[in-house]
Amino acid sequence: MTEQLTPFDADRENEPGNNRDLESLDPRNGEVIAAYPISDVATVDAAVERARTAARWWDVQGFRGRREWLLEFKRAIASDADSLAAVVSRESGKPPADALLEVMLAVEHLDWAAKHAKKILRQRKVSSGLVSANQASYVGYRPYGVVGVIGPWNYPVYTPMGSIAYALAAGNAVVFKPSELTPGVGVWLADKWQSIAPSQPVLQTITGDGSTGAALCRAGVNKIAFTGSTATAKRVMAACAENLVPIVAECGGKDAMLVGEDADLDAAVDFAAFGALSNAGQTCAGVERIYVAKPVYQQFLDKLSEKARATTPGGETDSAYGPMTLGKQIGIVRGQIEDALAKGGRAVVGGVESVRERYVDPVVLTGVPEDSTAITEETFGPTVVVNEVADLDEGVERANASKYGLGASVFTKNKGKGKQIADRLQSGVVTVNSVLGFAGVAALPFGGVGDSGFGRIHGADGLREFSTVKSMTVQQFNAPLNLLTLNRKPRDMKISEWMLSKRHG
Numbered sequence: 055m056t057e058q059l060t061p062f063d064a065d066r067e068n069e070p071g072n073n074r075d076l077e078s079l080d081p082r083n084g085e086v087i088a089a090y091p092i093s094d095v096a097t098v099d100a101a102v103e104r105a106r107t108a109a110r111w112w113d114v115q116g117f118r119g120r121r122e123w124l125l126e127f128k129r130a131i132a133s134d135a136d137s138l139a140a141v142v143s144r145e146s147g148k149p150p151a152d153a154l155l156e157v158m159l160a161v162e163h164l165d166w167a168a169k170h171a172k173k174i175l176r177q178r179k180v181s182s183g184l185v186s187a188n189q190a191s192y193v194g195y196r197p198y199g200v201v202g203v204i205g206p207w208n209y210p211v212y213t214p215m216g217s218i219a220y221a222l223a224a225g226n227a228v229v230f231k232p233s234e235l236t237p238g239v240g241v242w243l244a245d246k247w248q249s250i251a252p253s254q255p256v257l258q259t260i261t262g263d264g265s266t267g268a269a270l271c272r273a274g275v276n277k278i279a280f281t282g283s284t285a286t287a288k289r290v291m292a293a294c295a296e297n298l299v300p301i302v303a304e305c306g307g308k309d310a311m312l313v314g315e316d317a318d319l320d321a322a323v324d325f326a327a328f329g330a331l332s333n334a335g336q337t338c339a340g341v342e343r344i345y346v347a348k349p350v351y352q353q354f355l356d357k358l359s360e361k362a363r364a365t366t367p368g369g370e371t372d373s374a375y376g377p378m379t380l381g382k383q384i385g386i387v388r389g390q391i392e393d394a395l396a397k398g399g400r401a402v403v404g405g406v407e408s409v410r411e412r413y414v415d416p417v418v419l420t421g422v423p424e425d426s427t428a429i430t431e432e433t434f435g436p437t438v439v440v441n442e443v444a445d446l447d448e449g450v451e452r453a454n455a456s457k458y459g460l461g462a463s464v465f466t467k468n469k470g471k472g473k474q475i476a477d478r479l480q481s482g483v484v485t486v487n488s489v490l491g492f493a494g495v496a497a498l499p500f501g502g503v504g505d506s507g508f509g510r511i512h513g514a515d516g517l518r519e520f521s522t523v524k525s526m527t528v529q530q531f532n533a534p535l536n537l538l539t540l541n542r543k544p545r546d547m548k549i550s551e552w553m554l555s556k557r558h559g
């Protein structure tokens with residue numbers, strides 16, 4: 055497994071001819087589901103080369119052609135959604151209903167990207183301004199060519215599809231490297247594309263581990279879309295820097311939820327439990343810290359604790375959430391609970407004993423010092439910190455003290471105030487009176503600030519993220535003031551000086 059490898063080891067592991075297999079495991083019991091090749095450098099290079107040829111065909115299809123292909127791809131996924139959800143559930147351990155919901159959201163994004171690419175990316179006219187009135191000016195968007203998508207395991211369809219769908223709709227071919235924990239999901243998606251366009255590998259999947267991802271960064275791709283940890287994002291950036299390959303990085307978060315004294319507490323508690331515990335807390339924009347205004351702090355804590363105690367993880371179809379998908383994460387979760395308790399925090403629900411071999415029971419901590427790792431570092435587990443604050447203003451201050459800035463939420467009955475508070479939160483996305491409410495809104499760009507990354511997937515910005523900007527001028531007639539010549543006339547310069555002082559002086 056790559057977690058023991060340094061990036062340099064990862065590179066060596068992936069030398070040509072060093073073909074190995076990786077096994078995907080059912081995180082509920084550790085049973086082997088299937089084995090997939092760890093693609094070596096030559097295999098990755100060959101996939102990118104095929105993609106480059108396919109990208110030319112894809113470009114020629116134009117917006118209208120791509121729209122039809124992508125809608126067909128969407129229909130193929132949607133009509134076989136149960137089988138994809140089954141792979142997601144098996145490889146990630148999440149309950150089938152959660153897996154199906156993820157597929158549904160991914161399909162929504164594919165649909166939106168396919169239908170909006172032309173409107174957003176087609177060439178449009180812009181004003182040339184007074185000085186260049188003899189020019190007709192246009193801005194257009196061209197595909198990069200080949201986009202490498204490095205995906206995570208926590209939402210192995212929804213998250214990479216946020217890059218794949220938008221990159222494809224913008225006219226790029228995609229080579230997808232799924233996480234080694236969820237290779238089957240990636241293979242399923244590429245097989246589905248192949249079933250509709252067998253001779254055009256516009257979407258391919260290469261299975262492997264971190265070394266395969268590193269090879270993809272150096273395989274001549276024109277852009278990398280990365281989702282995962284901040285630490286790996288830095289390695290990916292370093293590899294991409296060698297060839298000036300741009301990247302979009304969607305890293306983790308430490309999302310804060312702010313609860314005002316006038317909030318609908320039952321609704322806030324319901325959302326808090328969902329945001330913190332669903333998917334075993336392995337959600338980049340999940341709720342990790344809750345700051346509650348003093349007058350309602352105890353009431354909120356009691357209600358949330360009651361809900362958390364009634365929430366049980368397991369491997370059954372009706373379990374609230376499944377096992378920890380990434381084994382090493384269990385140690386991180388335990389460490390953060392220990393740190394919080396050692397620094398004076400209090401466990402209201404569960405504690406260190408909640409961290410079992412594969413599952414972590416809900417943990418609610420309170421009074422946790424702000425320098426504890428449970429506050430400063432991403433947890434990615436079903437634990438949540440509830441701390442008391444004087445009011446929403448103090449909540450904003452504490453929320454913004456994080457190095458992360460992915461998502462945030464505010465709960466107050468006063469929607470105007472909620473929006474004002476939301477504006478002050480340093481995050482890429484924020485919700486008022488819900489959590490994760492943006493996930494199904496395809497038109498909303500998604501991404502973070504600070505250690506949560508940069509660039510955007512989803513929405514119009516997501517389409518532009520996978521495009522290069524092309525500006526064009528077409529001269530319509532000779533300029534009345536001919537300044538772009540080595541033989542400028544004194545009269546033209548005089549008028550220019552006069553205009554400068556009149557227009558801008």
Ligand code: NDP
Binds near residue numbers: 290306
């Ligand atoms: P990583 O960031 O290590 O992995 C993310 C992706 O990057 C995977 O596909 C991984 O491949 C790949 N990768 C790993 N090393 C390299 C490399 N050197 N070059 C290119 N690609 C590479 O995350 P982990 O899965 O180890 O999870 C660690 C932590 O990251 C989690 O605990 C969580 O805090 C955060 N995380 C955040 C996510 C988010 O949605 N923002 C999603 C997942 C994790 P492989 O899996 O095959 O090693």
